[in-house]
Amino acid sequence: MTDRTIAVDYVARVEGEGALAVRISGRAVEAVELNIFEPPRFFEAFLRGRDFAEAPDITARICGICPVAYQMSACHALERALGMRVDGPIRDLRRLLYCGEWIESHVLHIYLLHAPDFLGYPDALRLARDHPEAVKRGLRLKQVGNRLxxxxxxxAIHPINVRIGGFYRVPSREELFAFRPQLEEALALAEATVRWVADFPFPDDEEEYDFVSLRHPDEYPMNEGEVVSSSGVRLPVDRYEEVFEERQVPYSTALHSVRRGGGAYLVGPLARFALNQDRLSPRARVLAREAGVLGPVRNPYRSIVVRAIEVVLAVEEALRLIDGYRPPDRPFAPPPPLPASAAGAAITEAPRGMLYHRYRLGAGGRIDEAKIVAPTSQNQGRIEEDVRHLVERSLDLDDAALGDRCEKAIRNHDPCISCATHFLRLDVSRRPGP
Amino acid sequence: MPDPVRPSLAVWKFASCDGCQLTLLDCEDELLPIADRVEIATFHEATSRAVDGPYDVSLVEGSISTPDDAVRIREIRARSRLLVTIGACATAGGIQALRNFADVEEFRRVVYARPEYVRTLATSTPISAHVPVDFELRGCPIDKGQLLEILGAVLAHRAPNLPTDSVCIDCKRRGRVCVTVAHGTPCLGPVTHTGCGAICPGFHRGCYGCFGPAEGANPAGLLPKLETLGMAPPAVERLFQTFTAAAPAFRAAGEAARARGGRP
Known part of the structure; x- marks a missing residue:
């Protein structure tokens, strides 16, 4: 039996830098390793000793693609530590800001990173030569997200207006209303996006995912909710680490998350969609039905359709929030007197899935410990399983074709490798990996 | 007559968050026209196609923080006619340069259970500490308008127009109310490099220095004012030692704050 090694030296059209190695012996797939070679930046180390109020701006720098997610998880975790509760218009403005990031990030992936795979182009710029109207629609939709x-x-990148307790400055009702026409235009573009991607040629694939996401009593989850899974987990976010853990692997600077005593799981649009179908906004539900994806989607290639539906939802939510907006009396709730020590954790739904932050504070609000678990470090193990199944089905392909297929399987999950590299813990399990 | 040969552009990433190269993809109105006028030869985040070079222009994001990257940047320089560094990581070492003031071995142990798997240097340094750089764009993140200015200048074979004065000057020019004078808010605008559009004062927030020190500024001279406004020396030290902690003028200001009773 011959040994084969498929090496994709550079996974393109993902955020950050990674490679893939697949080792095949005869017809057996021996190893699939998503090798992340992003240099470590040690955020959790240098957050120690900083003031709690600095965490939203500092952690935003972990990822230029989803800085709002970091700001939101940091704010919520620290507010929980300090016993603060932020409600009313400030809560709504946070959700509105998050809608902007979901639109921007999802549309970036749909049009610039993912769609070329289905239509046979190396990138969106060459796609634009044959389909200029589609790419221009995507760029305009992305622009509306950025403008929000x-x-x-x-x-849009590393926003400066987020702080513990709220914002430095809140918009007037008139400022937000003036933005409405752009969102109305975006809603039409988002609906056209769903119809465009729904007709893409999708390879046959059904994966058995253990979906994990937040779930909120009334809303499609962004900033709040319990942790739920398709395998029956249901727990408050401050017990997240009881059920999920990170492990280090020798070939990567990013850690892998697994269910304790279990296996890989999936966070992100497919998981949110599967676990929160009954929380879709009205147009998003109609579009999902039209696109034939009501019910859990287990074909990872169809994640592009789910992302497009979440863009419709984010635009609708933005319109709803603007229509109901009354400016708060103060742009932020001031922090209460600082306790001698405190701890708090939060999860919010980054575009790529759950983003966990936990902080322990000492005297004067100094950060003594920080732990951050990014969506992509949670998805890495599951991405490797997708690739393994693909390789097992495709052994007769030559190396170049197989490598190309593997790269596409990775892109299905929109991994953000810049994020994944910086999430690390103090007390990693020493048990051998799965 | 238009030049029949389009200049080639490459985009490279070192230790960074991806935000500065994302700025290029955030040029929604300009992206397709840019792609008509330059050949995007290598840009891993945007295209599966990669050309070996040489390149007319390389945009470099990120700092040098691993032994492999110290070698890779030299190879890129050798294949690039013009090399432009983009953002605080590439021009000053970025926030990850906080390791320069700490024990990186301790950092590695804190963060990784198996530190031996992770290769890293003791410092995070700007690209200019390793190879000659033709132009620098400051900022965490860079400004889209400045990025378009530099690309336009390269296409027109002219020098880019990149102002080097302070955020404070820009803020005055925009007619903003001074947050320090009107509200007593500490602000690094007087000593911070311009380019962002003075966004923070426009949102009733003091500048926090994410574009690094302005040319010729004396940031340490601002310390008494910041203390008068109620900031304790440890807070002043941290303010200078964040997104461009290793930029010499901010590093000096942080050290001066520490000497006045900075953080333990």
Missing amino acids: MELLGGR
């Missing part, structure tokens, strides 16, 4: 983030956050 600029309106609320000051800029």
Whole structure:
């Protein structure tokens, strides 16, 4: 039996830098390793000793694609530590800001990173030569997401307006209303996006995912909810670490998350969609039905359709939040007197899935310990399983074709490798990996 | 007559968050026209197609923090006619340069259960500490307008127009109310490099220095004012030692704050 090694030296059209190695012996797949070679940046180490109020701006720098997710998880975790509860218009503005990031990030993936795979192009720029109207629609939709983030956050990458307790400055009703026409245009573009991607040629694939996401009593989850899974987990976010753990693997600077005593699981759009179908907004539900994806989607290639439906939902939510907006009396709730020590954890739904932050504070609000678990480190193990199944089905392909298929299987999950590299823990399990 | 040969552009990533190269993809109105006028030869985040070079222009994001990257940047420089560094990581070492003031071995142990799997250098340094750099774009993240200016300048074979004065000057020019004078809010605008559009004061927030020190500024001279406004020396030290902690003028200001009673 011959040994084969499929090496994809550079996984393209993902955020950050990674490679893939697949080892095949005869017809047996011996190893699938998503090798992340992003240099470590040690966020959890240098957060120690910083003031709690600095965490939202510092952790935003973990990822330029989803900085709002970091700001939101940091704020909620620290507010929980301090016993603060942020409600009313400030809560709504946070959700509105998150809608902007979901739109921007999902549309980036749909049009610029993922769609070329289905239509046979190396990138969106070459796709635009044959389908200019489609790419222009995507760029405009992405722009509306970015402009919403600029309106609320000051800029789209590393917004400057988020702080513990709320914002530095909140918009007037008129400022938000003036943005409505752009969102109405975006709703039409988002609906057209669902119809466009629903007709893509999808390879046959059904995976048995253990979906994990937040679930909220009334809303499609963004900033709040319990942790639920398709395998029956249901627990408050501050017990997340009782059920999920990270392990280090020798070939990667990112950690892998697994269910304790279990296996890999999946977070992100497919998981949110499967576990929160009954929380879809009205147009998103109609579009999902039209696209034939009501019910859990287990074909990872169809994640592009689910992302497009979540864009419709984010645009509808943004319109609803603007229509109901009354400016708060104060742009932020001031922190209460600082306790001698405190701890708090939070999870919010980054575009790529659950983002967990936990902080322990000492005297004067100093951060003594920080733990951050990014969506992509949670999905890595599951991405490797997708690739393994693909390789097992495709052994007769030559190396180049197989490598190309593997890269596409990775892109289905929109991994953000910049994020995944910086999530590490103090007390990793020493048990041998699965 | 238009030049029949389009200049080639490569985009590279070192230790960073991806945000500065994302700025190029955030040029929604300009992206397709740019792609008509330059050949995007290598840009892993955006395309599966990669050309070996040489390149007319390389945009470099991120800092040098591993032994392999210290070698890779030299190879990229050798294949690039113009090399432009983009963002606080590439121009000043980024927030990850906080390791420069700490024990990186301790950092590695804190973060990784098996530190021996992880290769890293003791410092995070700007690209200019390793190879000659033709132009620098400051910022965490860079400004889209400045990125378009530099690409336009390269296409027109002219020098880019990149102002080097302070955020404070820009803020005055925009007619904003001074957050320090009107509200007593500490602000690094007087000593921070311009380019962001003075966003923070526009949102009633003091500048926090994410574009690094302005040319010729004396950030340490701002310390008494910041203390008068109620900031304790440890807070002043941290303010200078965040997103461009290793930029010499901010590093000096942080050290001066520490000497005045900075963080333990």
